Amino acid sequence: MDMGSLLHQFLQQLINGISLGSIYALIALGYTMIYGILKLINFAHGDIYMLGAYFGFVATTMLGFSFVPAIIFAMVGAAIAGIIIERIAYRPMRNAPRIAILITAIGVSFLLEYGMMLIATPQPRTFPAVFAADVYHFGPLVVNSQQIVILVSAIILMAILTYIVQYTKIGKAMRAVSFDTDAARLMGINIDRVISATFALGSALAAAGGVLVGIYYNSIDPLMGMVPGIKAFVAAVLGGIGIIPGAMVGGIILGVVEAMVSGFISSTFRDAAAFGILIIILLYKPAGIFGKNVREKV
Amino acid sequence: MLKVSNLDVYYGAIHAIKDVSLEVPDGEIVTLIGSNGAGKSTTLHTISGLIKPKNGSIVFEDTDITGMAAHKIVGMGLCQVPEGRHVFANMTVMENLELGAYLRSDKAGIAEDMDKIFQKFPRLLERKTQVAGTLSGGEQQMLAMGRALMSRPRLLLLDEPSMGLAPLLVKEIFNIIKEINESGTTVLLVEQNANMALSIADKAYVLETGRIALAGTAQELASSEAVRKAYLGG
Ligand SMILES: Nc1ncnc2c1ncn2[C@@H]1O[C@H](COP(=O)(O)OP(=O)(O)OP(=O)(O)O)[C@@H](O)[C@H]1O
Ligand SMILES: [Mg+2]
Numbered sequence: 001m002d003m004g005s006l007l008h009q010f011l012q013q014l015i016n017g018i019s020l021g022s023i024y025a026l027i028a029l030g031y032t033m034i035y036g037i038l039k040l041i042n043f044a045h046g047d048i049y050m051l052g053a054y055f056g057f058v059a060t061t062m063l064g065f066s067f068v069p070a071i072i073f074a075m076v077g078a079a080i081a082g083i084i085i086e087r088i089a090y091r092p093m094r095n096a097p098r099i100a101i102l103i104t105a106i107g108v109s110f111l112l113e114y115g116m117m118l119i120a121t122p123q124p125r126t127f128p129a130v131f132a133a134d135v136y137h138f139g140p141l142v143v144n145s146q147q148i149v150i151l152v153s154a155i156i157l158m159a160i161l162t163y164i165v166q167y168t169k170i171g172k173a174m175r176a177v178s179f180d181t182d183a184a185r186l187m188g189i190n191i192d193r194v195i196s197a198t199f200a201l202g203s204a205l206a207a208a209g210g211v212l213v214g215i216y217y218n219s220i221d222p223l224m225g226m227v228p229g230i231k232a233f234v235a236a237v238l239g240g241i242g243i244i245p246g247a248m249v250g251g252i253i254l255g256v257v258e259a260m261v262s263g264f265i266s267s268t269f270r271d272a273a274a275f276g277i278l279i280i281i282l283l284y285k286p287a288g289i290f291g292k293n294v295r296e297k298v
Numbered sequence: 299m300l301k302v303s304n305l306d307v308y309y310g311a312i313h314a315i316k317d318v319s320l321e322v323p324d325g326e327i328v329t330l331i332g333s334n335g336a337g338k339s340t341t342l343h344t345i346s347g348l349i350k351p352k353n354g355s356i357v358f359e360d361t362d363i364t365g366m367a368a369h370k371i372v373g374m375g376l377c378q379v380p381e382g383r384h385v386f387a388n389m390t391v392m393e394n395l396e397l398g399a400y401l402r403s404d405k406a407g408i409a410e411d412m413d414k415i416f417q418k419f420p421r422l423l424e425r426k427t428q429v430a431g432t433l434s435g436g437e438q439q440m441l442a443m444g445r446a447l448m449s450r451p452r453l454l455l456l457d458e459p460s461m462g463l464a465p466l467l468v469k470e471i472f473n474i475i476k477e478i479n480e481s482g483t484t485v486l487l488v489e490q491n492a493n494m495a496l497s498i499a500d501k502a503y504v505l506e507t508g509r510i511a512l513a514g515t516a517q518e519l520a521s522s523e524a525v526r527k528a529y530l531g532g
Contacts, residue, residue, distance in 0.1 A: 188373055
């Protein structure tokens with residue numbers, strides 16, 4: 001390969017990686033927010049993403065919604081599911097040992113996966129093309145309309161999330177609860193409500209990711225959340241679990257590395273590479289890329 | 299204003315608070331003194347609803363608040379400044395104060411109160427966009443107190459506000475506590491610095507290993523032989 005085509009290949013994979021990575025980022029945000037508040041690794045989070053994809057499927061096929069209403073429908077549906085799951089499965093375990101809650105989360109994950117098989121059969125479903133798949137050429141680079149939609153949607157959603165967390169009352173309460181739960185209670189913050197809101201937001205973002213993936217790969221199935229769920233978890237840890245910008249950056253890095261490995265080496269090593277960079281980064285920065293704590297004076 | 303009766307609190311099998319009764323009359327400063335591990339913080343946490351008592355009752359302004367959720371108790375006008383400040387270190391001074399007013403929605407009143415807090419604590423004004431974790435210990439104590447005042451409490455619980463502060467700053471903090479009280483807020487003050495606490499309080503209780511050992515006016519306790527020996531350094 002000459003330099004020109006090498007550069008071309010690099011840029012092409014960068015584009016592919018960023019659009020894939022922005023989906024990881026959307027899922028990783030929910031992991032990181034829920035971890036930040038409950039110190040719970042919500043293993044069922046990848047399945048919420050799957051649930052979102054199915055909600056999107058129902059919206060586009062049975063209800064005939066176009067893209068924007070469908071993604072909103074999926075986000076609302078998943079938000080409600082997230083609230084219900086927290087309420088029924090996690091809240092009674094609030095003071096249980098960490099390991100018991102973790103096992104509960106794994107149980108919820110199986111329930112969602114096999115529950116969906118029961119309802120929708122294990123058959124993959126073809127996600128309808130909600131808009132024309134145009135292909136744009138920028139010199140030798142190829143970008144399709146789905147990649148643009150994914151990236152633009154992800155950016156809009158992350159901007160909305162950042163606004164909510166930074167500037168709204170509920171967002172400030174989320175940060176307070178995640179920093180110091182008891183101090184937050186002493187401010188009059190109803191932590192149950194804040195936890196519900198966190199599950200709602202995190203689940204909605206994962207659902208958006210699910211719909212975008214459905215559009216991108218045209219296919220969804222009840223187990224589609226397993227691998228992206230683990231990768232998004234890796235992305236969250238990579239960025240520094242509990243830290244919102246960390247999840248965004250971690251997701252993009254993971255997507256780009258995967259695309260590069262697929263493009264330059266072989267897609268067989270793609271997943272190994274994801275975990276490889278996790279290990280390397282954590283060796284040097286054990287708390288993740290953004291994981292530096294504000295020093296607290298006592 | 300606050301009446302705690304026959305309180306028993308357990309941590310698992312540890313009986314931390316044993317049959318504690320105390321009363322905080324409207325408008326006064328009442329202090330609860332005692333050595334490390336006596337159960338002072340546990341008492342305040344139970345009043346604030348962070349811990350549920352096994353027995354006993356807590357009545358605040360004629361309402362039984364025993365076992366009520368912590369956020370509802372704040373809403374009733376009872377706010378605590380916890381031991382060790384517990385400011386939100388990753389947020390700015392302004393955001394910390396805003397969180398203090400979490401249950402309020404009167405924007406104008408909140409802005410007005412924030413101005414008052416900045417007048418009371420000019421050092422916070424200079425640092426209002428600074429992240430709270432970078433404040434000094436004394437400044438964090440001021441922020442924690444200002445944050446609690448933002449909820450417009452009628453009863454303020456203070457847990458060891460002088461902890462770890464230089465003598466000059468301790469004086470300043472105690473003067474501010476007096477001011478807060480004079481402007482109409484009732485205060486329940488937990489302290490290990492018994493000297494200072496007794497000098498500003500009206501009434502005092504001495505807690506020893508979970509039990510009220512002595513009670514009386516601050517003057518009585520300050521001159522009591524037992525208290526002087528145990529807590530006032532002779
Ligand atoms: N979370 C907890 N779990 C178990 N025991 C606890 C817990 N918190 C406090 N205790 C115990 O309860 C007793 C009272 O503690 P508490 O913190 O109320 O004391 P304190 O009077 O505030 O002490 P200090 O002056 O050191 O702050 C102590 O024996 C302590 O070890
Ligand atoms: Mg204490």
